[in-house]
Amino acid sequence: MSDHHHHQPDLAGLTRNQSLVMNQLACAVGPLSAYTILDQLRVHGLRAPLQVYRALDKLVEIGMVHRLESLNAFVACRQPGCETNETIAFAICDICGHVAEISDPKIARDLSAIAEAAQFVPRKTTVELRGACRLCQAA
């Protein structure tokens, strides 16, 4: 086995690079930057940022990964059927780095209403809370 010239789509049709990146994100406890992922995957042969960015683009597109705009970093999606959830909010702890994924229909509804009132057609929505998580408030 391990014919390293052939694609090995171990996860639902992902290419080699895509599954390498996906694995790093899935195993990580928090968000990772593209360059951190690159460094972790050098041992697997990745050399250039573009290899990571292309994989990330695809993973974000199919909903397996989220981009955190306020962090310039990426997290694996933790929700079961994430593709279906349109709007997701993130609670990002600035102290421990923990990220909670929150899917609340009320937010989605309100944002849709606001957009409609302004006759604005949203393509992508970003909702990120930066602050202190429950466990870090003791400090």
Place this chain on the structure above:
Amino acid sequence: MSDHHHHQPDLAGLTRNQSLVMNQLACAVGPLSAYTILDQLRVHGLRAPLQVYRALDKLVEIGMVHRLESLNAFVACRQPGCETNETIAFAICDICGHVAEISDPKIARDLSAIAEAAQFVPRKTTVELRGACRLCQAA
């Protein structure tokens, strides 16, 4: 006049660099990146990114400027008493670049409720809609 060695806080206690940056943002039709601002202010003697970033930090802190996380850019605040408005949403047109500033108490309330439910203490909240504005939908 024009003693260029002294601070000239022409706007409510702003320093020279801060008011230079503020003026660029106030005159711009859309968001500006820090480096765009720097280029525009070279004629006024600014040379290094840090001069702009420090001014931006302060202006954001006092609520005269907003940072658009999904764009890595900055806009002047268009609301009258912006400091008081905790949560502001932005509708950013990906076609014409127009940015609408939306202050809706419902969103603010929902986000607060969500945070409280998760025992999360928010410090800063980002809500950005990317899409097509009313005028650009014709295309």
Place this chain on the structure above:
DNA sequence: CATTCTTGCGTAACGGTATAACGTGTGAGA
């Protein structure tokens, strides 16, 4: 089979975004 299209890959070079680590100057207040 030959052709074309599409998709992913690999590399090099580059451009855009942001901060670290110095040191200087000035005004407020002990």
Place this chain on the structure above:
DNA sequence: TCTCACACGTTATACCGTTACGCAAGAATG
């Protein structure tokens, strides 16, 4: 006078992301 806080200026560097190439493999088609 002596700090202390704050803004400033400079250099260098780190971090984030894309452009522009060309190659390879599989699917679709004639």
